Amino acid sequence: QQFREVHLNRKDELGMLAAGLNRMGIQLSDYIQYQKQFVSNVSHELKTPLAAIKGFSQYLYEGENEDEELQKIYYHLVNESDRLTLLINELLMLSRFDKAGPDEMDTEKTDLTQLAEQVATGVRAKADSKGIELTIRQGPHAFVYVNQVLMSHAIANVLDNAIKYSDPRTRISIEVLIREQEAIVQISDQGIGISADEIARVQERFYRARNASAAGGTGLGLSICKEIAEKFGGHLSLESQLGAGTSVSIHLPLL
Numbered sequence: 019q020q021f022r023e024v025h026l027n028r029k030d031e032l033g034m035l036a037a038g039l040n041r042m043g044i045q046l047s048d049y050i051q052y053q054k055q056f057v058s059n060v061s062h063e064l065k066t067p068l069a070a071i072k073g074f075s076q077y078l079y080e081g082e083n084e085d086e087e088l089q090k091i092y093y094h095l096v097n098e099s100d101r102l103t104l105l106i107n108e109l110l111m112l113s114r115f116d117k118a119g120p121d122e123m124d125t126e127k128t129d130l131t132q133l134a135e136q137v138a139t140g141v142r143a144k145a146d147s148k149g150i151e152l153t154i155r156q157g158p159h160a161f162v163y164v165n166q167v168l169m170s171h172a173i174a175n176v177l178d179n180a181i182k183y184s185d186p187r188t189r190i191s192i193e194v195l196i197r198e199q200e201a202i203v204q205i206s207d208q209g210i211g212i213s214a215d216e217i218a219r220v221q222e223r224f225y226r227a228r229n230a231s232a233a234g235g236t237g238l239g240l241s242i243c244k245e246i247a248e249k250f251g252g253h254l255s256l257e258s259q260l261g262a263g264t265s266v267s268i269h270l271p272l273l
């Protein structure tokens with residue numbers, strides 16, 4: 019019910035915006051395009067100065083310094099510039115999607131099972147260091163047509179979230195399934211979960227659930243995964259129970 023209300027409100031807002039723009043002789047689609055271009059330009063402009071800030075904070079932090087308070091500030095600066103760098107890289111990735119069509123991307127026949135295993139192996143150390151058991155469930159080989167770098171990025175992102183939003187001594191599993199004409203990478207955790215009224219919104223750009231604030235993040239990761247899946251004719255689906263766990267599935271057309 020709440021979900022429907024949220025979407026009706028958003029539709030109304032968009033309708034009002036479109037009507038207002040119309041009065042000024044501007045099309046909503048042009049306006050959205052302009053906004054996307056603006057974000058892309060600003061992100062590019064921020065990259066260089068941010069790299070300088072990061073470099074200098076790192077230099078200060080690693081330098082000889084006895085003052086503990088100052089050292090804390092330098093540490094904070096390094097962390098904050100890392101966070102901004104992540105945000106900017108994610109924004110740039112989204113703006114690349116806004117521009118590139120599927121034909122402009124390098125795609126190839128890919129064994130999704132093998133790719134998922136490779137990615138899981140890459141994040142295993144991170145799970146281990148948090149005391150989380152990551153299991154790869156052996157499944158059938160499933161072939162899909164994707165860009166392997168982007169697809170690895172999407173799977174890694176979902177796995178990173180599973181680790182980030184889970185407590186130590188819990189489990190995460192990754193499995194590739196075949197259902198009808200689809201290959202599905204399913205990643206299930208026993209973490210904090212997402213409430214029913216928010217589950218439809220977490221794939222939106224910048225949306226973060228109420229219970230996520232303790233963990234750092236930009237709210238862009240899942241929207242990037244969604245766009246990657248959609249680029250290759252697929253989609254994301256989520257199932258979750260607050261306080262019990264989440265299962266995120268990346269669906270792709272089977273070759």
Ligand code: ADP
Pocket residue numbers: 179180183207209210211212220221225226227228229230234235236237238239240241264
């Ligand atoms: P973030 O950078 O905040 O992690 P994402 O776009 O990756 O952003 O995810 C959006 C939101 O979805 C998160 O802020 C969090 O509220 C929720 N979320 C995503 N994955 C999980 C998960 N495995 N468990 C619980 N909540 C999750």
